Amino acid sequence: MIQTLKKWLVGYSEEDEQTEENETRIGELRKGPLPRHVAIIMDGNGRWAKKRGMPRVAGHRAGMKTVRHITRAADALGIEALTLYSFSTENWKRPQDEVNYLMGLPEEFLRTDVDELVERNIRVGMLGDRKNLPDHTLEAIDKFKEATKDNTGLRLNFALNYGSRSEIIRGVQRIIDDVQSGKLDKDALDESLFGQYLYTADLPEPDLMIRTSGEVRISNFMLWQLAYSELWFTDVQWPDFTKESFYEAIEDFQRRSRRYGAV
Template identity: 65%
Template sequence: MLNKIKLWKSTNAPSSLRDRIDHVKKSGVPSHVAIIMDGNGRWAKKRAMPRVAGHHEGMKVVRKITRLANELNIGALTLYAFSTENWKRPKKEVDYLMQLPEEFLGTFLPELIEHNVRVKMIGTREGLPSHTLRAIDKAIDDTKDNTGIILNFALNYGSRAEILDAVKQVIKDCQSGIMSENGLNEEVFSSYLMTSDFDDPDLLIRTSGEIRLSNFMLWQLAYTEFWFTDVLWPDFGEEQFLDAIEAFQSRQRRFGGINGQK
């Protein structure tokens, strides 16, 4: 995907960081990066602060990484913002998390519009508060004609539920004659998923030292390159993001084949 977006260049970036950015851009960047943003609560606990303080700090990192992903000409950035399992957290924390889209997009949306970013969402709308949906829907509508990087929020998202819903719809379509069982393949099934408008992620990043997928894009990550870091999300910055991209660039993606196979 060609990114025609006007670049956000930090005038305060150290020359060494600028050199790394320029080098990475020349070496082939992933088209789609997905991030499991983990560690906000632990970041706050280490500082004797409430967990919501970690989520607020993590929101600032989203802005920083979105700007850098745009500058690197990455086509899509999917952020795991709230899972279907996160409803189990304390109500005070959940309520705060449901307010974050309003706060984040209320201040960041004009910048996203200016720089041609397109906002999208995957996840189940049912159960989300109306004020959360209003903020997301406004951002989606206000940026729908933009042609630059896609900022995709996975909100109230769970991959198992996504796959089950897709299977149910496939069964319905087969029973109604819309499609036949013989016509079902991986490409067709992918079109029933919430990510039907996206290529599968090339790179998955997870912060905070946890090494698991946590019900995130289980189908889509079949051949994705994984990169894990012990850094907590609020401490994640440009250097770590470039580390992940450089690691991706150093790998040979064979998709089940062998090196040199045609």
């Protein structure tokens, strides 16, 4: 098949070229156990920009380039799902100009990236509460979802206006409604069924969670889903997180023994 993928207009770098060395690295990683689902807390954009005397929004723009690189890397490895913590329910407390910029990123991403995502067979989704999101943000997200709905490869999920505690409360409220309406027998409720009431109902639980920028906490991200995930922290700020950083996390995952409470 003739390669028709365009170079993404914002953030393309030579790092994304499929060199023989890179293909060899990917081949080696594929020989070991790969996480089905990788979740990432993309931290450090603002500090990256401040360190360079730039406005915080410059860090978010640089961070979007990293999203592209890591999406390509996950796709090349054959990972099933990649979830990126993009905007939390607590992030509304940030300065209004920064919030406005972040709410515009889905439109920019749609304009520059949708063609490649379609051709790469990547399906885009959103996890989070649509309430309070601007109409233009929701419109961009919905266009992404529509354009990629038939794709069967990597699931690229953006956790937007997402908070795990509110997600769990929302799930409990829906369960109560279903019990009261007779749709659900409360004695049938177990962990597996509860998971079907969360935003991630159609996704495997993350096998690996990565957080950048030196913070060692999960910040209200997938509290239920990360129960048995492997956690990997790095001091590297998100705009500087490369595919090599990603491969390092995967290699560390492959060295771990996952016992799920057993001996």
